[in-house]
Amino acid sequence: MYRHLEQRLSRRLAQFLQHNYPDADLPAVVIEQPPRIELGDFAIPMFPFAKPLRAAPIKLAEIIRAGMGTIEGIAEMQVVPPGYLNVRMDRAWVARALTPERKPQQRVSPDKILVEHTSINPNKAAHIGHLRNAVLGDTFVRLLRYTDRQVDVQNYIDNTGVQVADVVVGFTHLQKKSFSEIETLTRQPGFDYYCWDLYARVSQWYEQDERNKLARTATLHAIEDAASETSAIADLISTAVLRRHLETMDRLDIEYDFLPRESEILHLHFWDAAFAKLKDAGVLTYENEGKNKGCWVMRRAGTGKSRSGEPPANSPGASACERALEEEDQKVIVRSNGTVGYVGKDIAYHMWKFGLLGRDFGYRKFYRYPNRHECWISAAEGEKDHPHFGGVAEIYNVIDARQSEAQSTVIEALRGLGHNEAADHYTHFSYEMVALTPRCAAELGYRLSEEDKTRPYVEVSGRKGFGIKADDLLDRLIISAKSEVDARHPSLRDAERQSIAAQIATGAMRHFMLKYTKQSVIAFDFKEALSFEGETGPYAQYAAVRATSIFKKAGIDADAFSAEIANKMSPADFATFLNGENGIEF
RNA sequence: GGGCGCGUAGCUCAAUUGGAUAGAGCACGGGAUUUCUAAUCCCGGGGUUGCAGGUUCGAUCCCUGCCGCGCCUACCA
Numbered sequence: 001m002y003r004h005l006e007q008r009l010s011r012r013l014a015q016f017l018q019h020n021y022p023d024a025d026l027p028a029v030v031i032e033q034p035p036r037i038e039l040g041d042f043a044i045p046m047f048p049f050a051k052p053l054r055a056a057p058i059k060l061a062e063i064i065r066a067g068m069g070t071i072e073g074i075a076e077m078q079v080v081p082p083g084y085l086n087v088r089m090d091r092a093w094v095a096r097a098l099t100p101e102r103k104p105q106q107r108v109s110p111d112k113i114l115v116e117h118t119s120i121n122p123n124k125a126a127h128i129g130h131l132r133n134a135v136l137g138d139t140f141v142r143l144l145r146y147t148d149r150q151v152d153v154q155n156y157i158d159n160t161g162v163q164v165a166d167v168v169v170g171f172t173h174l175q176k177k178s179f180s181e182i183e184t185l186t187r188q189p190g191f192d193y194y195c196w197d198l199y200a201r202v203s204q205w206y207e208q209d210e211r212n213k214l215a216r217t218a219t220l221h222a223i224e225d226a227a228s229e230t231s232a233i234a235d236l237i238s239t240a241v242l243r244r245h246l247e248t249m250d251r252l253d254i255e256y257d258f259l260p261r262e263s264e265i266l267h268l269h270f271w272d273a274a275f276a277k278l279k280d281a282g283v284l285t286y287e288n289e290g291k292n293k294g295c296w297v298m299r300r301a302g303t304g305k306s307r308s309g310e311p312p313a314n315s316p317g318a319s320a321c322e323r324a325l326e327e328e329d330q331k332v333i334v335r336s337n338g339t340v341g342y343v344g345k346d347i348a349y350h351m352w353k354f355g356l357l358g359r360d361f362g363y364r365k366f367y368r369y370p371n372r373h374e375c376w377i378s379a380a381e382g383e384k385d386h387p388h389f390g391g392v393a394e395i396y397n398v399i400d401a402r403q404s405e406a407q408s409t410v411i412e413a414l415r416g417l418g419h420n421e422a423a424d425h426y427t428h429f430s431y432e433m434v435a436l437t438p439r440c441a442a443e444l445g446y447r448l449s450e451e452d453k454t455r456p457y458v459e460v461s462g463r464k465g466f467g468i469k470a471d472d473l474l475d476r477l478i479i480s481a482k483s484e485v486d487a488r489h490p491s492l493r494d495a496e497r498q499s500i501a502a503q504i505a506t507g508a509m510r511h512f513m514l515k516y517t518k519q520s521v522i523a524f525d526f527k528e529a530l531s532f533e534g535e536t537g538p539y540a541q542y543a544a545v546r547a548t549s550i551f552k553k554a555g556i557d558a559d560a561f562s563a564e565i566a567n568k569m570s571p572a573d574f575a576t577f578l579n580g581e582n583g584i585e586f
Numbered sequence: 587g588g589g590c591g592c593g594u595a596g597c598u599c600a601a602u603u604g605g606a607u608a609g610a611g612c613a614c615g616g617g618a619u620u621u622c623u624a625a626u627c628c629c630g631g632g633g634u635u636g637c638a639g640g641u642u643c644g645a646u647c648c649c650u651g652c653c654g655c656g657c658c659u660a661c662c663a
Binding site for chain 2: 057291400430457459484521532535
């Protein structure tokens with residue numbers, strides 16, 4: 001409604017100016033919101049018109065105010081120095097217009113939006129960095145759904161990469177465990193924590209002796225063969241950890257619709273289909289010599305334009321120096337041994353997202369939330385009846401800023417294939433990482449170098465097992481919330497106090513992750529995160545609960561109260577009430 | 587070296603994308619409240635927006651050049 005009025009105002013003013021100054025070349029009308037509500041609901045700065053109309057801004061405002069006449073929905077206009085025309089809307093008119101039968105139909109795009117977030121490597125427990133991703137993604141999804149958009153939430157699972165391979169190495173090489181022993185372990189609580197520690201130990205083991213890394217390479221290869229036992233172990237581990245991730249995120253009310261896995265991208269030959277198209281379109285070129293000899297490469301994203309106009313570096317006159325520069329600009333997509341890197345798989349995956357690949361996943365039910373919502377997973381052979389994912393017009397990838405280059409490479413590839421429409425609707429929802437303050441790292445018992453101690457923050461590292469696990473943080477928040485609830489409400493049953501504490505904790509967590517702009521690094525500190533006063537989630541919850549309490553104390557049910565107002569009062573009376581002029585009391 | 591981002595009160599962060607007196611929370615100072623069901627309320631001090639130029643009616647925001655910090659820049663995923 002506000003926007004509706006704003007547009008009407010803008011149109012009328014443009015007409016007025018056009019009519020009175022037909023010869024002037026005028027900029028578009030800009031409407032702003034005044035800094036304080038007392039100044040009005042809309043503010044129109046006159047400054048842009050001052051020069052072309054050769055009049056002082058304030059004078060101009062007066063001319064317009066006198067000449068405009070009345071506009072439906074606008075109560076009054078006011079000239080304010082140094083050159084604003086401030087406009088107050090007619091609140092009674094707005095309130096009448098807001099009654100359900102008159103609410104202007106909002107046009108909502110029927111196109112489905114695909115949001116990808118979380119996407120944690122399924123080889124260890126989730127940490128605070130993953131929480132930021134999931135909370136940002138989930139909140140964005142909620143906002144989209146609030147505006148009636150159709151959204152599919154996807155959580156991409158890289159279950160065939162080195163990170164999973166490393167944990168497999170831990171079980172098979174360091175611990176010499178059999179398939180069935182590992183299977184027993186996956187059923188124990190805290191399997192993701194177990195893997196967290198094991199992963200850190202494997203990383204150390206690699207550092208002890210370079211030759212130990214041979215185990216990684218062998219394991220990585222074995223995983224790609226779907227029939228091997230190693231592959232079965234990898235699947236066992238990654239699936240168990242994945243379930244833990246879903247449980248952790250469910251504590252924050254974060255759910256997913258579909259979990260596409262890299263193993264299916266591999267086994268259903270998504271890459272082969274993409275590779276053929278990329279070669280045909282000339283997006284990928286084969287290198288016959290130089291550093292990248294034998295590889296299929298792509299020009300690095302974002303560097304192409306600045307080089308156009310120069311002769312190609314491999315032309316006869318090109319110097320060795322230019323040649324080297326050209327190689328720097330190349331991104332290897334297919335290695336000389338014929339295997340494809342992760343960017344290649346990502347290109348194929350994104351072609352699927354936009355329905356441009358000509359292939360589809362199989363789908364299986366995987367996880368059922370307590371509210372009966374079903375989360376699906378990719379499968380080589382799927383169930384017969386399944387919902388349809390992919391083939392959307394618009395996507396958002398919630399991925400941290402470190403991946404921005406890879407993301408633009410994928411967008412570049414889509415453009416190269418001629419899918420400009422898709423590339424334009426591909427948004428990298430980029431955000432910065434969560435790091436730890438040196439003090440926080442010390443609290444956790446990590447030894448910091450003298451250099452690290454002077455830094456504003458230190459980056460977490462899964463390889464070193466250095467970081468704060470998501471569940472640990474949530475547990476700590478619940479404990480401190482619980483002790484407050486215990487002290488304040490001793491008469492409540494313990495289960496109820498526990499449930500209240502959990503709600504306060506998740507609110508605190510979600511608010512903490514959202515209170516920063518996404519492009520600033522969060523330097524995590526327990527003191528800040530566990531604080532429940534000031535600008536925090538618990539404070540916002542407190543305010544809402546207090547308002548409800550006041551209703552309760554007065555013997556009025558808040559929901560019934562608002563329903564009653566809607567029933568008993570005519571829209572006109574309600575409008576008068578909102579205006580607050582007659583001091584109606586209830 | 588190149589690319590992306592950041593630099594604002596003592597600390598942690600905002601600022602509707604170029605608008606009116608740069609705002610919050612913590613901390614600090616002062617006052618109120620003595621508690622019947624979610625964690626009290628009010629007031630105050632505190633700023634050369636990293637530095638130097640430029641663009642214009644107007645710059646925390648755009649441009650140029652510096653300074654400082656972080657991330658990315660693998661035939662790893």
